Amino acid sequence: MKLKQFFAEHRRLWLGLGSVLFVLVAWEALLTYVFPLNPFFFTKPSLIAVAFKEQVIYGALWGDLAVSSKAFLWGFSFAILVGIPLGAVMGWRRKAGYTLDPFFTALYASPLVALAPLIIVVFGVGLFAKSVLVFALSVFPFIFNTFAGVRSTDRLLINVVRSFGGGEKDLYLKVIFPSTLPYIIAGARIALGRGLVGIIVGEFYAASEGIGYAISRFGDTYRLPEMFAAIFLLMIAAVALTEGMRKLEDVLAPWKPSQERR
């Protein structure tokens, strides 16, 4: 009876875990008992686990992950430093908004990743080109979310601060920044995904190290278990970052406005 109650209470968790386990077991069983495994074409969880242990716990994948993270952090930090002030100016100064909005919209809507080959040819293979790519992709969510956040600041609150004699500084610190924060964090989550795309494409295209390079190298040499291990490592990192950002959103901005989930 207790067990049943426990199950009912955590139904979602159990069903989720169960389906993941089921997929893993079915994958393993199908390739062990039903179909003969062609190691150049497919692999199974037990082999991936061995490769994961080798590559992640003892091996070189951490180095690759570190290289990728470095490029990501540089690009992302600059995106924050440039995007938030730009968005704030666009939201606060009407004319600046009018002037810059169409240009940035065009850039945001277009697949800037198409410039990746050129960026790599111009800036060379390495940290700098990858950082530029990450920056170019992840700056726009910061710009536009800050823009929308500043614009949707409650005029009443602004007028209240002004009436009580608050200066420009109070306005920014006490009203505009707090009310824009949820937008910025939501933007950060979108920027995160785009930045990861930048890293991956940059490293697929031309690199000598990094997690994307590791994946494409393992693919080229038909080392499928290692390739899946690298993919899983990246997945874990991506989920941790995204969910971390979501948590941050809940902590820093529990009053967040309605946002589509994506």
Added chain:
Amino acid sequence: MKRLANFYTEREQSILGGGFILLLILLWELMPRLVPPSKGFSLFFTTPWKVVEAAYQLFVENKIQEHFYVSSIEFLAGLGLAIVVGLPLGLLTGRSRNLDAMVDPFVTIFNATPRLIFLPLFILWFGIGIWSKIMIVFIGAVFPLLINTYEGVKNVDRVLVNVVRSFGANEWQIMKIVVLPNSVPYIVAGLRLAIGRAILGVVVGEFFGASKGLGFLIATAATNYKVDVVFAGVAIFMGLSLILTMAVKKIESNLSRWRPEEAKTF
């Protein structure tokens, strides 16, 4: 003078926005004449006019049409597949709590991961032909569609569902009469995101192990330092995604006037 001022204030937004873009293009065109670029730099430099010329040249040689044809097939097939899979799955997970709980971990994991990492795997599985690109487009586009459809179904008014059910509708009729119409704005929003992901998939998929397509055109031009061709290709992609996203955005704003202002997302 007054009329001119009026003209300006009425159209301030488009004059400032359009003017800024024109100004940038003009500056770009004039830059090499104002500051002569050094020899090494001119290798990577091009002007808008040269880009237009390169695009025209490619068009005359029938190259653009050829590459465009391949890319658009990949785009349409991948996006079509994503709609066929994503919509029903979104509707089902939105209606059934158990199915939702079972699918949710996979959706969360795949949605957080840039799906482009599967490209080497897909090239291994489906070869360097058109199918590996279709699959990468599919896996990129399916999640925004699925998630937005799911959200639409979840946000359906319980009262409406109960009313229809009280009048004896079965699950299929509930779906048709209440759930689906209510989810349309969400689905269109998902479609807009999916189009962006699909174009991304086409571009990047064609960078690697391809022999046709606009992405391939860009990648080979970049390695041969034909910067004007690179920009011509990028401009085509830009134009296409702008037209497509604006069209969907228009539909979206017609469908959902009642929703609060949100930040732009692509």
